[in-house]
Amino acid sequence: xxxxxxxxxxxxxxxxxxxxxxxxxxxxxxxxxxxxxxxxxxxxxxxxxxxxxxxxxxxxxxxxxxxxxxxxxxxxxxxxxxxxxxxxxxxxxxxxxxxxxxxxxxxxxxxxxxxxxxxxxxxxxxxxxxxxxxxxxxxxxxxxxxxxxxxxxxxxxxxxxxxxxxxxxxxxxxxxxxxxxxxx
Amino acid sequence: xxxxxxxxxxxxxxxxxxxxxxxxxxxxxxxxxxxxxxxxxxxxxxxxxxxxxxxxxxxxxxxxxxxxxxxxxxxxxxxxxxxxxxxxxxxxxxxxxxxxxxxxxxxxxxxxxxxxxxxxxxxxxxxxxxxxxxxxxxxxxxxxxxxxxxxxxxxxxxxxxxxxxxxxxxxxxxxxxxxxxxxxxxxxxxxxxxxxxxxxxxxxxxxxxxxxxxxxxxxxxxxxxxxxxxxxxxxxxxxxxxxxxxxxxxxxxxxxxxxxxxxxxxxxxxxxxxxxxxxxxxxxxxxxxxxxx
Numbered sequence: 469x470x471x472x473x474x475x476x477x478x479x480x481x482x483x484x485x486x487x488x489x490x491x492x493x494x495x496x497x498x499x500x501x502x503x504x505x506x507x508x509x510x511x512x513x514x515x516x517x518x519x520x521x522x523x524x525x526x527x528x529x530x531x532x533x534x535x536x537x538x539x540x541x542x543x544x545x546x547x548x549x550x551x552x553x554x555x556x557x558x559x560x561x562x563x564x565x566x567x568x569x570x571x572x573x574x575x576x577x578x579x580x581x582x583x584x585x586x587x588x589x590x591x592x593x594x595x596x597x598x599x600x601x602x603x604x605x606x607x608x609x610x611x612x613x614x615x616x617x618x619x620x621x622x623x624x625x626x627x628x629x630x631x632x633x634x635x636x637x638x639x640x641x642x643x644x645x646x647x648x649x650x651x652x
Numbered sequence: 653x654x655x656x657x658x659x660x661x662x663x664x665x666x667x668x669x670x671x672x673x674x675x676x677x678x679x680x681x682x683x684x685x686x687x688x689x690x691x692x693x694x695x696x697x698x699x700x701x702x703x704x705x706x707x708x709x710x711x712x713x714x715x716x717x718x719x720x721x722x723x724x725x726x727x728x729x730x731x732x733x734x735x736x737x738x739x740x741x742x743x744x745x746x747x748x749x750x751x752x753x754x755x756x757x758x759x760x761x762x763x764x765x766x767x768x769x770x771x772x773x774x775x776x777x778x779x780x781x782x783x784x785x786x787x788x789x790x791x792x793x794x795x796x797x798x799x800x801x802x803x804x805x806x807x808x809x810x811x812x813x814x815x816x817x818x819x820x821x822x823x824x825x826x827x828x829x830x831x832x833x834x835x836x837x838x839x840x841x842x843x844x845x846x847x848x849x850x851x852x853x854x855x856x857x858x859x860x861x862x863x864x865x866x867x868x869x870x871x872x873x874x875x876x877x878x879x880x881x882x883x884x885x886x887x888x889x890x891x892x893x894x895x896x897x898x899x900x901x902x903x904x905x906x907x908x909x910x911x912x913x914x915x916x917x918x919x920x921x922x923x924x925x926x927x928x929x930x931x932x933x934x935x936x937x938x939x940x941x942x943x944x945x
Contacts, residue, residue, distance in 0.1 A: 517671055539934070542934070634889070
């Protein structure tokens with residue numbers, strides 16, 4: 469009987485702890501820049517959804533591609549129609565894990581650098597990526613800031629020859645994600 | 653604990669699913685241009701975008717070498733279109749035919765969407781007016797005195813379009829045109845026409861287009877025909893080139909619907925080359941894009 473009680477108590481503890489382990493994305497900004505001196509191609513997206521488990525380090529991110537907002541509406545149309553093909557590929561996704569999660573102390577407030585490894589799926593093509601993120605934690609919130617580069621060719625996004633000089637070969641991505649504890 | 657951890661793997665995915673709200677995706681870019689060929693498409697310039705458009709219709713192709721494919725009898729319309737809001741656009745144009753000035757407003761009432769509360773079609777309405785500014789010829793047989801009002805034309809159009817997948821778009825356009833003055837007794841002042849247009853996208857930047865307006869013969873009068881146009885669109889960055897063959901030399905509604913005087917199927921004496929060329933300029937940049945970061 470004693471063992472059964474302790475088992476139940478452990479189970480309850482696990483459930484309680486796991487609820488606090490899960491963090492939900494509170495606010496986010498993703499910016500990409502694919503411009504060259506000739507053309508300023510840059511867009512923002514604030515409509516991402518993501519969950520993070522700080523116990524296991526697991527992270528899933530889903531980005532609605534149609535929500536990238538450009539300064540020029542025609543660029544946005546071209547992005548959706550010709551490059552990202554958002555009707556065919558509505559979402560970009562990332563599924564991965566934070567490396568060495570055991571050694572990360574989420575209670576500390578000093579910025580730390582972590583590495584997130586996983587699969588990034590853009591334009592229907594999944595690529596293994598390892599992304600450096602700077603973490604800042606304060607008052608229950610976890611904020612991650614990252615900058616990285618994605619070559620368009622990795623995701624089979626073709627640049628038409630006539631526009632080659634206008635669109636960069638490599639897209640610079642910067643992202644700021646703020647997570648809060650997930651409450652049902 | 654191991655069990656607890658193992659269950660997280662599914663957890664995040666199921667949480668993502670639970671969080672995803674019913675989404676509505678707007679279907680955009682039903683047509684590449686604001687015109688299918690001669691007439692309006694449901695598309696307008698985006699908010700804050702100015703579009704400059706050159707339209708040319710050459711002469712008939714019956715003496716291609718002598719007339720240089722009809723270029724010697726080219727008619728032109730130069731137009732400016734501007735997107736005031738996301739759904740409202742206005743435009744002004746000047747045609748060589750009748751030295752006509754035309755003005756229009758186009759408003760998108762519905763936008764096709766899929767997903768949550770899907771809308772099957774995109775619907776726009778167009779109200780247009782045109783004025784003939786050609787100098788009056790003295791006509792001793794004229795039994796009335798012509799006033800400025802006699803030179804006005806009005807058009808109302810309902811445009812209903814649907815994009816079937818990525819490659820096929822179809823549009824129907826019931827149209828009413830009122831002409832304050834017509835030349836012949838057998839022409840109706842008000843004509844009702846039904847247009848059908850479409851686009852087949854072959855690659856990301858190349859599409860075939862077609863457009864036809866049917867107006868009953870008894871309204872058009874003798875010697876006037878329904879306009880048919882077949883062509884293709886080429887898109888390069890901020891430009892759209894539309895090249896086509898058609899039997900009309902008009903580029904505003906009361907010209908190509910009401911006053912096309914050759915039959916497409918007469919062959920080379922009626923069919924002519926035409927092209928539309930547009931360039932867009934972003935006058936006001938999207939605020940959303942600016943402030944989001």
